[in-house]
Every structure is written in C-alpha cells, then in structure tokens.
Amino acid sequence: MVKIGKLELGEFPLLLAPMEDVSDPPFRAVCKENGADLMYTEFISSEGLIRDAAKSVQKLDIFEYERPIGIQIFGNEIESMREAAEIAEAAGPDILDINYGCPVHKVACKGAGAGILLDIDKMVSMTAEIVKAVKIPVTVKTRLGWNHETIRIVEVAERLQDVGIQAISIHARTRQQMYKGEADWSYLNLVKDNPRLSIPVFGNGDIDSPEKAAEYKAKYNVDGMMIGRASIGYPWVFNEIKHYLQTGEKLPQPDLAERLNVAKKHLDFSVKWKGEKLGILEMRRHYTNYFRGMPNFKSYRTEMVTAESYEEVCEILDKVGEVYADYVF
Incomplete structure (x- = not known):
C-alpha cells in the first residue's frame, strides 16, 4: 500500500x-x-x-x-x-x-x-x-x-x-x-x-x-x-x-457516445464553475483531443471553438453524434 x-x-x-x-x-x-x-x-x-x-x-x-x-x-x-x-x-x-x-x-x-x-x-x-x-x-x-x-x-x-x-x-x-x-x-x-x-x-x-x-x-x-x-x-x-x-488486457477505446458524454460533462462543469463566457472559452483547448483521429473533423472543431453560447456548443456536439454515428475508434 x-x-x-x-x-x-x-x-x-x-x-x-x-x-x-x-x-x-x-x-x-x-x-x-x-x-x-x-x-x-x-x-x-x-x-x-x-x-x-x-x-x-x-x-x-x-x-x-x-x-x-x-x-x-x-x-x-x-x-x-x-x-x-x-x-x-x-x-x-x-x-x-x-x-x-x-x-x-x-x-x-x-x-x-x-x-x-x-x-x-x-x-x-x-x-x-x-x-x-x-x-x-x-x-x-x-x-x-x-x-x-x-x-x-x-x-x-x-x-x-x-x-x-x-x-x-x-x-x-x-x-x-x-x-x-x-x-x-x-x-x-x-x-x-x-x-x-x-x-x-x-x-x-x-x-x-x-x-x-x-x-x-x-x-x-x-x-x-x-x-x-x-x-x-x-x-x-x-x-x-x-x-x-x-x-494484461487492453480495454476497448471509448466509443463516440462515451466521448460526447464526457465532453458534455466537462463543458457543463466548466460553464457552471466559471460562467458561460469563460467556461466556453476555456473548453476550446480540449475539443481536438476528445475527438482526435476522426476524419474530416476540422470544420466541426472550427465551429466548436468559435461558438459563443452553451446551447450552440451542445448543438454542434449533437450534430457530431449524428454525422459520425457509425464511426468506430
């Protein structure tokens, strides 16, 4: 111990x-x-x-x-x-x-x-x-x-x-x-x-x-x-x-639903702790990492890092979930 x-x-x-x-x-x-x-x-x-x-x-x-x-x-x-x-x-x-x-x-x-x-x-x-x-x-x-x-x-x-x-x-x-x-x-x-x-x-x-x-x-x-x-x-x-x-065994990588769920939890707490404006601003550095490796993701990342309201970010995350529903990590 x-x-x-x-x-x-x-x-x-x-x-x-x-x-x-x-x-x-x-x-x-x-x-x-x-x-x-x-x-x-x-x-x-x-x-x-x-x-x-x-x-x-x-x-x-x-x-x-x-x-x-x-x-x-x-x-x-x-x-x-x-x-x-x-x-x-x-x-x-x-x-x-x-x-x-x-x-x-x-x-x-x-x-x-x-x-x-x-x-x-x-x-x-x-x-x-x-x-x-x-x-x-x-x-x-x-x-x-x-x-x-x-x-x-x-x-x-x-x-x-x-x-x-x-x-x-x-x-x-x-x-x-x-x-x-x-x-x-x-x-x-x-x-x-x-x-x-x-x-x-x-x-x-x-x-x-x-x-x-x-x-x-x-x-x-x-x-x-x-x-x-x-x-x-x-x-x-x-x-x-x-x-x-x-x-000695590897766990499967988290799927898209899990990544979206954790990204939203992270966002929710960030907004709750620092207020909407600063909370959204400080989350921007994390999005690329949550969805690293996903093809043709640049446009969605750009939307996330330019979004200015909590609702807007959530809508983009929901859209990612729909567009990449069949994507396997």
Missing part, C-alpha cells in the same frame, strides 16, 4: 499531473471519474496568493468528490512560499505540493519552478520552511536537473526527505529538455536504489499507453506514476492503465 502521510493511495497509484490551464476542477472531475487516484491543482503563484490576486485565489477551489486532492504552489522567495503554503492549507487540501519542475522561461528564469534546481541549498531551505509552516503532508514535483551536467536527483530526493517531504514526483527530463526528447527514467531507478530513501517516488514523463506503463513499472521500480499530457482529452487513460496492469 502506497501512503503519503496517512493517506492510503492503493498498491500502484496513478496521479493526475498539475498542468497550467488544464488541471482545473472541470478537468479533474472527469479524470477522477475515470480512475485518477490523486490529483493536483494547477500550479498557483505564491505572490498571487499573498496579493489575493483573483486568478490565483480561484485556483484554490477544491471539491469533496476530488479527495484526495493536493494544491500546488510555486515561487522563488522563501518567505512568500511559506505564507502561500499557509493560505493554501486553509483551503482544505489533503496535500500541499511544491512545484520545482516547471520549465517555462518566465517561471524558471526567475528562480522558481525548475529554476531552483540551480540552487539546491535554497531548494532544501525553502522546503524545510514550508514543511514547518503546515500540518498536512508536503510533496514535491521536480525534474532531474537544470541540464544534463547538473543532475543531482538522488541527492535532491534524499535531502528533501530529510527536511520532511512525504513523497516526490520526478519528471524524467531536465529543464533544458523542456518536453523534447525521451524522458530518461533510469535516474528514477537510482533514486529508488538509495537505501536511505523511504518516501514514495512517482515517475512522470512519456506515459501515454497501458503497455508503456506496464513496461516502465516493471523496469524502473517506481511506486506509482503521474500522468499529464496523455490525459488531456483522454481521461480514460487512468482506468485503461489500471485494467492492463491487473489483467
């Missing part, structure tokens, strides 16, 4: 990665329904929380059915991160996660996210202060290093454990790689082989099929996996991986 603090997550938990502009409550809802064991919010700026910025504060929204749920924060100032941790804890999450992995220039080049991998001592000090500031379990999401020459992930995991984190998720790329090239999970083996390390280690990067999940589980000895991009528009990936790990 994998545990984070007192939270029991099952034998091999699958985590939904925190993704900016993706991992909001509507998206988390459909991932939870389809097998995600632990989810995190989008990353939240520590400075935004302290200033009470509306966009940052809204990201604190969590719902009972999501549990266990973690709130993730990022920043480059220790005092600000400590204060933000206390604000995040007050929102009632089960876990507080620290983002030490975001590779985006505007974050990393200010010393936040993956930028802190250039200053491991500061990373450890910041983590220690956050652990002391809250009562809930603290976890970390990070990368292997800033670049190949600065990979110290075995040392980093051990030192962060020593100051109190209760799990670590490692994206098996460097910051320099961004999302390019192949993730190198061999470093996760090195982390797991450290006899001093006792906290769960979750692997992240390139898990996009049940077969790959099974291969990497057997090969790299991780305690669970964090899935990001493969879940966008395809929340079924969690249950598909679980089923394959248990039985």
